[in-house]
Each structure stands twice: as C-alpha cells, then as structure tokens.
Amino acid sequence: MRGVGPALVTSLLLAACGETGMPAPDLDPAVVQARGQITQIPEQYQQGNALYQQDCARCHGEDGLGTLSGPPLLHRVYQPTHHSDAAFLLAVRAGVRAHHWNFGDMEALPGVSAEDVGAITSYVRWLQQETGVY
Numbered sequence: 001m002r003g004v005g006p007a008l009v010t011s012l013l014l015a016a017c018g019e020t021g022m023p024a025p026d027l028d029p030a031v032v033q034a035r036g037q038i039t040q041i042p043e044q045y046q047q048g049n050a051l052y053q054q055d056c057a058r059c060h061g062e063d064g065l066g067t068l069s070g071p072p073l074l075h076r077v078y079q080p081t082h083h084s085d086a087a088f089l090l091a092v093r094a095g096v097r098a099h100h101w102n103f104g105d106m107e108a109l110p111g112v113s114a115e116d117v118g119a120i121t122s123y124v125r126w127l128q129q130e131t132g133v134y
Helices: 006-016 029-037 043-055 085-094 114-131
Strands: none
Touching: 029 114, 043 114, 085 114
C-alpha cells in the first residue's frame, strides 16, 4: 500500500460498501486501493464506462466495487475464466439467478443492446486488469 494512507484505503472501502459500510465478501483491499488510483480512462473504454455508469453502476457501483444491491465486478469471481464475456451478455439478456452472492436475482435489462454489453464488458475487463483482479 505504498503511497496510499490508511485513511484513503478506509474511505475507498466505505465507498465500496454502499449505505451500511459493510464490504462485499472477500473484497481485496489491494483491488480497492488500485481502483482508487485510476484517474483516467483510456479513450477506447470511455463509451463502455459511460454505458456502465448508465446501466450497471446503480447495482454494481460506480467504481465496480459493488453496492448493497449488487456484487463487485472487480472480484475474482468475475474473472474471464469463471464468468466469460458471453456470461455478461447472457445476464443482461435473460437475467441471472443469484448463485455467488446474497443480493437476489439480477433482472434482464432489455434496453441494453449486445453492442452496449460488449463495450461495457471491455471496460470491466480493463478495470479488472488495472486492479489486478486477473
């Protein structure tokens, strides 16, 4: 945690926790710290970020670290070897039953196109790489 004080790490953890201050299960503090250090998003991921903020952030957090309504996407559970890019599309298209977390089922998002999901997924994969999730 070189260069980052405990107060910043604590505030990032609290921001990731939603309203109650309870972090997502197994949320890696190094991932939280790395996410807090990302200040610029490369141009090729900006559309995915904008779509993510519009369609996903309400549940998965503006920063990908989850909320009380949805799990963190910056978690090893969502590595491509466990949840492929196609799984993201399927979740948006058909919804998904809760199976890793106790947030309840994810409803389908019929207004989000396959192209939008592709851009969102690329952005999430970039975030995962930048934060050391995989």
